[in-house]
Amino acid sequence: MAGEFKLEDVLPWGRNKAEYTAFFDLASLALDTRILDCAGGPASFTAEMTEKGYRVTSVDPLYQFAADDIAGQVAATREKMQAGLCAALHRFVFTWHGSIKQHDQVRMAAVRRFLDDFEAGKRAGRYRTAALPDLPFTDDAFDLVLCSHFLFLYSDHLDTDHHVACIEEMMRIGTEARVFPLLDLEGEPSRHLDPVRSMLEARGFEATVQRVDYEFQKGGHSMLRVIAR
Numbered sequence: 624m625a626g627e628f629k630l631e632d633v634l635p636w637g638r639n640k641a642e643y644t645a646f647f648d649l650a651s652l653a654l655d656t657r658i659l660d661c662a663g664g665p666a667s668f669t670a671e672m673t674e675k676g677y678r679v680t681s682v683d684p685l686y687q688f689a690a691d692d693i694a695g696q697v698a699a700t701r702e703k704m705q706a707g708l709c710a711a712l713h714r715f716v717f718t719w720h721g722s723i724k725q726h727d728q729v730r731m732a733a734v735r736r737f738l739d740d741f742e743a744g745k746r747a748g749r750y751r752t753a754a755l756p757d758l759p760f761t762d763d764a765f766d767l768v769l770c771s772h773f774l775f776l777y778s779d780h781l782d783t784d785h786h787v788a789c790i791e792e793m794m795r796i797g798t799e800a801r802v803f804p805l806l807d808l809e810g811e812p813s814r815h816l817d818p819v820r821s822m823l824e825a826r827g828f829e830a831t832v833q834r835v836d837y838e839f840q841k842g843g844h845s846m847l848r849v850i851a852r
């Protein structure tokens with residue numbers, strides 16, 4: 624499958640279960656909810672949720688690579704993120720993490736947790752190699768389909784139609800889709816958000832913006848919730 628997927632320069636970087644819980648308002652999630660994490664990357668959400676007994680699958684083109692390779696890619700991301708954060712400190716708030724150093728520690732702990740789970744999890748089928756907008760799952764296979772730090776964030780990489788195609792695919796395989804954040808890499812509201820919402824509404828979906836209890840990019844405190852009308 625190698626070569627089929629284009630990562631472009633979307634960087635692998637990993638958040639943890641506590642962060643996902645805040646991004647997507649998951650505090651009262653039922654244990655039997657079937658969850659898919661799209662563009663799950665090296666996040667520890669799937670590993671941590673599986674340990675707690677939840678039913679989570681993660682899908683990402685990154686999973687075509689071996690754990691060592693992914694660790695190398697994350698190390699390169701870490702350098703870029705550290706430099707980027709230092710250069711644009713005014714665009715971030717550290718109420719959640721405390722400081723740049725603690726933020727880095729949280730990220731690296733999440734990635735280690737993912738890497739520890741990756742090979743066994745891949746054999747067990749919870750890490751699946753594929754790319755939006757073409758996912759290898761049957762219609763309605765999941766109750767909740769999440770996407771963290773890919774859609775809207777990479778607004779310069781993905782056009783409006785591609786966003787709509789990705790979210791329609793998330794809604795083909797799931798009952799509800801949630802996307803966070805809704806800002807782009809510059810920390811500006813994604814220019815795709817309003818047209819994507821209109822196009823989804825025209826295609827029979829309800830697409831609402833909901834404030835959540837998390838902010839790292841200044842103003843990045845909302846998720847998009849999509850359900851069928």
Ligand SMILES: C[S@@+](CC[C@H](N)C(=O)[O-])C[C@H]1O[C@@H](n2cnc3c(N)ncnc32)[C@H](O)[C@@H]1O
Binds near residue numbers: 638665753
């Ligand atoms: C910034 S990481 C986010 C990882 C994780 N969701 C998180 O928030 O910690 C972005 C991820 O998007 C993945 N990606 C790139 N193109 C993709 C596509 N077409 N479909 C699904 N994932 C993709 C990358 O491989 C990378 O792991």
